[in-house]
Amino acid sequence: MKRNLITAVLMTLVTTLLFGLLFPLLITGLAQVLFPKQANGELVTRNGKAVGSRLIGQSFSSPGYFHSRPSSAGTGYDASNSGGSNLGPTNQSLIARVQGDADRLQAENPGAAIPMDLLTTSGSGLDPHISPEAAEFQVPRIAKERNLSEDKVREAIRQHSESRQFGFLGEPRVNVLELNLALDEISPKPVTR
Numbered sequence: 001m002k003r004n005l006i007t008a009v010l011m012t013l014v015t016t017l018l019f020g021l022l023f024p025l026l027i028t029g030l031a032q033v034l035f036p037k038q039a040n041g042e043l044v045t046r047n048g049k050a051v052g053s054r055l056i057g058q059s060f061s062s063p064g065y066f067h068s069r070p071s072s073a074g075t076g077y078d079a080s081n082s083g084g085s086n087l088g089p090t091n092q093s094l095i096a097r098v099q100g101d102a103d104r105l106q107a108e109n110p111g112a113a114i115p116m117d118l119l120t121t122s123g124s125g126l127d128p129h130i131s132p133e134a135a136e137f138q139v140p141r142i143a144k145e146r147n148l149s150e151d152k153v154r155e156a157i158r159q160h161s162e163s164r165q166f167g168f169l170g171e172p173r174v175n176v177l178e179l180n181l182a183l184d185e186i187s188p189k190p191v192t193r
Contacts, residue, residue, distance in 0.1 A: 044177060052177045057128040060180060064145035066130070066138050068176045069117045070101060073125025082124045108141055129173035132161050146187040156182050 031039035042054040052058050057068045058077050074081030087094035098119050105114045115134040135157045143150045160179045164170050 044181065046181065051181070053128070054175060054177065055128060056126045058177060060176065062145075063141055065180045065183070066135055066142065066174075066176050067118070069127060069130055069134070070097070070119070070121045071125040071127075072121045077126060079126060082126050084121060084123050084125060105137070109137055112137060128175055128177060129162075130176055132157060132172050132174055135161075135174045135179065142183070146183065148187050152186065153183075156186060 028039070041056070043050045044052050044054055056077065056079055057071060059071070060067055068077075071077045072085035073079070073083060085094065101119050102114060105118055106112075115131055115137055117131050118134050118137065136154070139150050139153045139157070142148070143153045146153075156179060157174060160182055161172060161174050163172055
């Protein structure tokens with residue numbers, strides 16, 4: 001019995017050391033050497049300052065910026081509280097949120113069909129992308145706010161659109177942060193963000 005206890009304690013210590021400390025350190029070190037940009041969250045910097053991550057969405061509220069899809073992660077785009085809202089289709093909170101968003105978007109672009117990703121959250125609540133259709137829906141507002149032609153804004157969308165991964169996985173998408181940063185280079189920044 002005493003021998004079994006000693007063996008169990010030693011195995012716990014050895015496996016904890018190997019798999020709880022050494023293995024994660026090895027993998028982290030390999031990631032830093034082989035994929036440093038991805039291992040550090042693909043941070044996007046401007047003028048030496050981190051302005052966001054290419055992998056995690058963020059909120060843009062100014063009318064001169066493309067808006068991301070809604071987020072239900074914590075208080076919105078909270079990486080420490082990633083996840084969906086888990087609200088069912090008959091939940092009144094979800095219905096009220098979607099209806100409010102639909103009313104706001106319809107007022108912004110009367111008569112235009114609202115792309116679904118501007119009304120629904122992603123499974124993680126952190127999706128940094130919108131569909132090209134969602135970006136196109138926002139063109140009139142952005143062109144007006146930035147005093148640009150709609151064609152100039154559409155060209156920025158085209159330049160920052162990504163196709164399906166490997167040609168067949170996922171859907172075409174536009175990274176909202178990168179698109180908004182490109183707009184800042186084309187035209188003066190709106191006052192609020």
